[in-house]
Amino acid sequence: MTPLVCAHVMPPSHSLNASTLSFLLGGGEMGELFRSHPWEQTPLGTPDTWPQSLRTSLGFVLNSTLLGAVLWGPELLLLYNDAYREMLGDRHPEALGKPVADVWGETYAPIADDFARVMTTGKGFGSREIQLPMTRWGLRQTTYWNATASPIFGEDGSILGILNVAIETSEQVVANHARDERQKLLNRKNLSLAQAVDARTVERDKAIAEKLIAARDAERVQLALAAGAIVGTWSWDLTQDCFTIDEGFSESFGLENLNRLTDIPLAGIVANVHPNDLDGLTTAIKHAIIRGGAYAHQYRVRRQDGDYHWVEANGRVEHDADGTPLRFPGVILDLDEKRQLLAQRDQAIEELRALNAALEQRIEERTRELMQSEEALRQSQKMEAVGHLTGGLAHDFNNLLAGISGALDLISLRIEQGRIENLGKYVSTAQDAADRAAALTHRLLAFARRQTLLPVATDVNRLVLDMLDMIQRTVGPGIRVENVGAAGLWTVLVDRSQLENTLLNLCINARDAMPGGGRLTVETCNRWIDREMGKELSIPEGQYLSMCVSDNGSGMSPEVVAKAFDPFFTTKPLGAGTGLGLSMIYGFAKQSGGHVRIYSEVGEGTTVCIYLPRHSGTAVDHDDSAEALRLVPTDAGETVMIVDDEPSIRMLFADILQEMGYHVIQAADSLTGLSILQSDVRLDLLISDVGLPGGMNGRQMADAARTTRPDLKVLFVTGFAENAMLNEGHLEPGMAVLTKPFNIGILTERVRDLIAL
Structure with missing residues (x-):
């Protein structure tokens, strides 16, 4: 799958007379770039000198929605459209007008001979699956393409260039591979189930096979029925009422006692027809004679031995030009074998129905x-x-x-x-x-997406720059750390400390993948995620910032990538890592409204990108300096109420606040706390756990207290991600939150700041 990459736009340069560029009308951003490009400084010269074959081909490419390019001249200079520009990545705009071999290097090598053959023979080629190695935006990957290359002929019939149109199928190929792997797994499961079937199931399978054979025999029966079995012939002279029959007819109708086979009247022919079938036969014959044409009727006839058997008479009545019936020839078919076959067929069909029912039950x-x-x-x-x-x-x-x-x-x-x-x-x-x-x-908690985040508007470029020295010290001198920060990078609303931990974890993982040294790159970029990609990433479409950490280390196999975000999964030796790093990063990204993806190839390296939604606000300054614990006493007589069900926490908070000179009131549950809050006792600050016994949580208790004390300052403390209890982190003015455990100095600082509001 092609990774998300940043897009660059070429600034306008030298302009040419628009009247000379009528064949370059349209074409999107590349059309505009073609019209303003300083072609007089290139080997191609100005567009008004270009041959008509180049103009026609280029006009087609620029206005095509497919990925397309014109490769012109002996050096195959690259001229391309908007779709091709996206595929070029950071090679654009320098690639415009350059030899295609110089632009793509090793990516072009597998198809260089094919393109050269087009230029020498004038015969195009097309392939449904070309595999090409490709490096875009510093990420090396294997890509797959459906591509065609057609010769461009000049006015004199010479071959001047190539028209190249392609569609990238990398995502489809990867998806097909994943589908095949899933199918293999399912086949293995089915095989295991089949092997577990007992001997009785095997016997049933044998019986089913026999039924299937019988069903196939029924098909052969149907063919035999179509062929029929002729046992005799007749010819009836209607003008004289005289039948001429053969011996087979005579035997079939039990007429052996007649000493002749000609000049037999109809009455003699039908003498042995079953009495129950005689009226129907007489009626059928009359109708056939009147209307003429084809005739067919089934009835029973008694043989010489006295047994009745079924026959079918098939004939045709011939009329004179004036409509007078003349002749009635035909044949006799023995239906006994056919009826036996029909019975066999009906039995086979019934058995097949039963077989289908049994198969459905087994399925x-x-x-x-x-x-x-x-x-x-x-x-x-x-x-x-x-x-x-x-x-x-x-x-x-x-x-x-x-x-x-x-x-x-x-x-x-x-x-x-x-x-x-x-x-x-x-x-x-x-x-x-x-x-x-x-x-x-x-x-x-980050893995579970349940940590309490304290998001602030953050300048990610500034954050990365502030951490570069620490990253370099962490990864060691054998690894070269590079930073590629996009200009005009958007602001994101994110927990700064968690993002710093995320970046440091990714850099440590990259270091471990390069034990012999290498290159580590931190890159930031603005991205638009469309609906299709957003659906794949399970995030809404829109504007996102991406922060990617890339290395050229050992890389990961697809199997390892599939498990990389699992908790405690690690490829490191025992004791060398908890296996929570990537799972924490994944949980943090999802909780922050974004996503994280891994692109990796064994032996080539790994890129991990975290995508965070754009924030419209302005980044706030961040002070990383940490002060030592200072207890600044107060003499204003402020009262602080502590509500927490853990006695040790109440004791520690009370001791430190009393040492600072605050008057402290304690409560162990929300019911007791609310009764004090609704009294007329002086309270300057409420410190409350979020999860409390007593029928309501800390947020509910504080909201209830603010109905009578609207200016009450509240500091929530929690050891769990109770965002739902905190109204998903939406705090009203005069409220703040601290996540346990925390430094006592931070507690005292927050207390002073809130009371001073």
């Missing part, structure tokens, strides 16, 4: 078995994912808790020993482990 049974098998497989995959999730969490958190618990144990021991001079390193160890645990929970 339903097999379908149910397959659905049950697939459901069991899905459940197994779910349990496997849960196993990976819980196992990975247990492993990582046990390591972090061991660091925290061990540091606290040593702090307690040193205090008992009175050795407090080196407590700082144990405090730092515990704090570092706690920070890493917080980062792990943020990754999990």
Whole structure:
């Protein structure tokens, strides 16, 4: 699949007299570029000197909606339309008028001989699936094309160039490959089911096969019926009422006692016809004689042995010119064998109906078995994912808790020993482990798309530039870091810290894919996502910013790419990574209204692009400086109310706020908190958890309190992504949110800022 790339527009340059360019009318952006291009500075010269064959071909290409180009002259200079321009990527506009081999390099090599053959023989070629390696916007990939190349003949009959029209089928080829892989998987499942069928099913299959053979025999019966079986002939002279018959007719009608085969009247012929069939036969004969033409009738006749058998008489009545009946010749068909065959056919049809019913029942049974098998497989995959999730969490958190618990144990021991001079390193160890645990929970919440985001209008180019030094230090001197920032890049509304984590994770993954060194590129770009691409990405069509991280490392196979976003999936050695990096990035992108995609080929490298919706606001300045914890006391007598169901959190918050000089009121649930809020006690700030017992959540409690205290300042704290409870993050003036865990210094700063509002 062709990745999304940035588009460049060639600025207007030297203009020519429009009257000389009438054959260049229309053509979209490329038509405008052709009309303003300084052709007098190129080997082609000005358009008024171009031959008519070039003008005609180029006029066709420019106004075609298909991807097309004219390759002109011995060097095959490239002249192309809007659709071709999009395919060129960052090769445009420098490619215009340049030799096609210089423009495409290795991409042109597989078809160079075919194009040269067109120029020498004048015979065009077409191919439904050309495979070409292609690098566009720094991304190397394998592409597939339906293409034609036709010679352009000059006025003197010489071959002057090639008309090249193509359609890219990369997405279709990749989709077909994925479909074939799914079909192979389904076939393997069906094979497994078939092998599990017991011996009784095998016997049923054998019986079904016999029925099918019988059904095929019924088809042969039908052919035999069509052929018929003639057993005798007759000729009836209607003017004299005289029959002439052969021996077969005589035997079939039981007339062997007659000693002649001619001059037999009708009464003698029908003497042995079954009494029940005689009237019908007489009527049929009369009608045939009156109207003339074809005649056919079935009835029973008694043979010499006294048994009746079915025959069919087929004949034709011949009239004179005045309409007088003259002759009535015909043949006799023995219907006994035919009726037996009909009975066999009817039996075979009935058995086939029964067979179809049995097959339908078996198909339903097999379908149910397959659905049950697939459901069991899905459940197994779910349990496997849960196993990976819980196992990975247990492993990582046990390591972090061991660091925290061990540091606290040593702090307690040193205090008992009175050795407090080196407590700082144990405090730092515990704090570092706690920070890493917080980062792990943020990754999990990002994967689940449940983290609480604090989006701000962000200049992504500025963010990338601020991080380049850190990225270079992280990846090491063996990797060259390049930044390609698009001019006029749009602003996005995004959680800045999460986007920084995303970029750093992508760069670390790229570093790990290049153990021997290489090139890492961070590129930003503005993109328009149309409806079709938006449907594929599960995002609305519109304007998006893309941030791509590319490397020229080991790359990934399609199987690895398909699992890359799964939680705890990693190709790194045990202990070298949690496997949450890409899943966190995917969750963050989706929660931010965007998407993330991977383009990779084994041995060629990988590009990961995150797409974020454009924001119409202006980016805000960001200060990365961090202040140390400072407790600034207050003497204004402000009152802060803390509502949280966790006693340890209430205790910590109360201690630090009381040390700052605030009066603190505590409540353990929303019901108690609301009763205090609805009283006349002084309250300058409410600090509340979002998820609370007592019948309402923190947001509901705060909204209820603001009916009587409209100016109440509120600081929400949460350890979970309760955006739904926070009205999807839409906070009213005087409200703020903090995500647990957080630095105490941040808490005190937010308290001071909110009270000061």
